Amino acid sequence: MKKIILTLLCLIAMINTGLVMANSGGYPTSPANVNVDDMDSLKRGAKVFSEYCLSCHSAKYVRFNRVATDLGMTESETMSDLNNLGVKFGSTMTAVMTKEYAKESFGAAPPDLSLVARSRGVDWLYTYLTGFYADSSRTTGHNNVIFKDVGMPNIFWQQEGVKKAIYEEHEGEKHVVGVEVVEKGTMAPEEFDTMIRDLVAFLAYIGEPHQSYRKSLGVYVLIFLFIFFGVAYAMKKDYWKDVH
Ligand code: HEC
Numbered sequence: 001m002k003k004i005i006l007t008l009l010c011l012i013a014m015i016n017t018g019l020v021m022a023n024s025g026g027y028p029t030s031p032a033n034v035n036v037d038d039m040d041s042l043k044r045g046a047k048v049f050s051e052y053c054l055s056c057h058s059a060k061y062v063r064f065n066r067v068a069t070d071l072g073m074t075e076s077e078t079m080s081d082l083n084n085l086g087v088k089f090g091s092t093m094t095a096v097m098t099k100e101y102a103k104e105s106f107g108a109a110p111p112d113l114s115l116v117a118r119s120r121g122v123d124w125l126y127t128y129l130t131g132f133y134a135d136s137s138r139t140t141g142h143n144n145v146i147f148k149d150v151g152m153p154n155i156f157w158q159q160e161g162v163k164k165a166i167y168e169e170h171e172g173e174k175h176v177v178g179v180e181v182v183e184k185g186t187m188a189p190e191e192f193d194t195m196i197r198d199l200v201a202f203l204a205y206i207g208e209p210h211q212s213y214r215k216s217l218g219v220y221v222l223i224f225l226f227i228f229f230g231v232a233y234a235m236k237k238d239y240w241k242d243v244h
Pocket of ligand 1: 048052055058110116120149152153
């Protein structure tokens with residue numbers, strides 16, 4: 001019996017590590033450190049998302065009016081800041097480019113990003129968005145540390161600057177182990193970093209719009225249970241005092 005349990009535990013551990021490795025391709029992710037309760041960060045992230053990502057990607061489960069309510073934005077602010085296509089306030093976030101056109105241009109269709117923070121995780125997204133480096137063998141001129149031979153062009157090369165990969169040879173194969181900036185961008189590194197964290201925070205929010213509510217509800221539930229435990233314990237003491 002012990003052996004069976006031990007084998008099962010080993011199997012679960014192996015599957016888990018396998019999944020993590022498959023997700024990051026072996027490259028270590030960096031912590032995104034995002035705060036989905038920070039409304040200013042989410043608002044900035046929403047703006048970056050609509051400015052830089054909605055041209056190719058959609059977020060088909062996300063409606064503009066929902067974002068406005070959750071982030072405390074007015075209708076006119078939302079329409080001018082986020083809605084590039086000028087669609088209705090109640091519409092979902094659709095991409096400017098059609099999937100077919102994008103697939104022809106980039107070799108792969110840009111996936112819908114509504115749930116990407118849940119499928120990939122915020123750390124993966126942060127590492128991905130800061131992980132583009134110059135690679136002349138690619139048609140886009142760039143590759144990515146965590147998504148080898150990615151079809152997506154490096155959207156932020158002007159802001160971030162040009163980065164080169166640092167390689168290490170392992171069993172006769174060259175592996176990327178890091179990146180370094182070789183040409184400064186228009187943004188200071190900290191400024192760029194904040195922009196990417198805001199963007200990842202927004203992606204985390206759209207992946208689960210209820211998460212702030214869920215977390216605060218959880219706290220109230222715990223407080224209730226704590227008080228209830230006190231009451232129940234006092235009652236138990238009272239009921240049993242004649243028995244002892
Ligand atoms: C010019 C078009 C284009 C723009 C603009 C663009 N992307 Fe992409 N993106 C792509 C394509 C194409 C892929 C698919 C890459 C592949 O499969 O090789 C992709 C893939 C991705 C992926 C990987 C998804 C997955 O799970 O496999 C993420 C995450 C992503 N993009 C995020 C973004 C974000 C965030 C922005 C805005 C800053 C953005 N993209 C802007 C074209 C674009």
